[in-house]
């Protein structure tokens with residue numbers, strides 16, 4: 001099934017699909033193992049940095065082969081595409097879904113550039129996600145406010161024709177200093193006026209109950225990245241501090257399993 005249809009199905013059923021970033025073979029294996037064990041679909045996300053690290057074609061092929069090998073229903077998605085050119089490359093090479101992130105641009109420019117991506121994606125039947133509002137990226141201020149307005153959202157969706165919209169309702173990328181407080185009334189209002197699947201960025205560190213509630217109010221895609229990197233590296237650091245093993249095939253599996261357990265727990269929140 002195309003991702004846009006799957007997301008629409010999730011919206012009608014008040015469910016969500018988990019979207020996990022991967023950085024290398026080991027983190028990919030961890031998230032796929034979790035999806036397989038949970039019998040869940042999964043969106044595999046790649047940021048521009050991960051694409052640069054693994055190579056575009058290689059990263060795409062790793063994701064695709066992994067989905068086939070683990071027999072998981074899944075899709076390859078560009079996370080936070082920062083330019084129309086990168087989105088174009090991903091569309092042409094065979095991604096299932098792209099995000100164009102113009103959230104830091106003035107509204108008119110965000111609309112104009114998002115529209116270009118929607119136009120390119122249409123002929124390939126590819127899902128397009130855009131972002132409206134300020135969801136702090138790693139290193140950006142989390143005190144600055146820039147929540148998505150329902151009026152802007154409805155205008156943006158009508159003008160651009162995007163399939164999914166990332167909204168700013170109180171989450172931020174990376175870990176939180178304090179427990180995040182989600183603006184559920186705003187989420188509900190945006191969902192009611194846009195009638196398209198909404199996306200929650202900054203899923204790491206958001207309490208399970210908050211994720212469940214957000215899903216019940218219109219979030220259909222929940223993004224998790226930082227917690228994956230964190231648990232993988234923490235486990236690896238602990239293992240390496242404890243022994244001098246040089247056979248990496250013995251060192252990596254506990255870190256892969258730690259990712260897998262984390263993602264199994266996240267998958268339970270969205271189904």
Ligand code: 13P
Pocket residue numbers: 079080172173174175200201202203204223224225226227
């Ligand atoms: P976290 O890194 O906070 O989990 O956010 C992930 C994300 O939203 C990717 O787009």
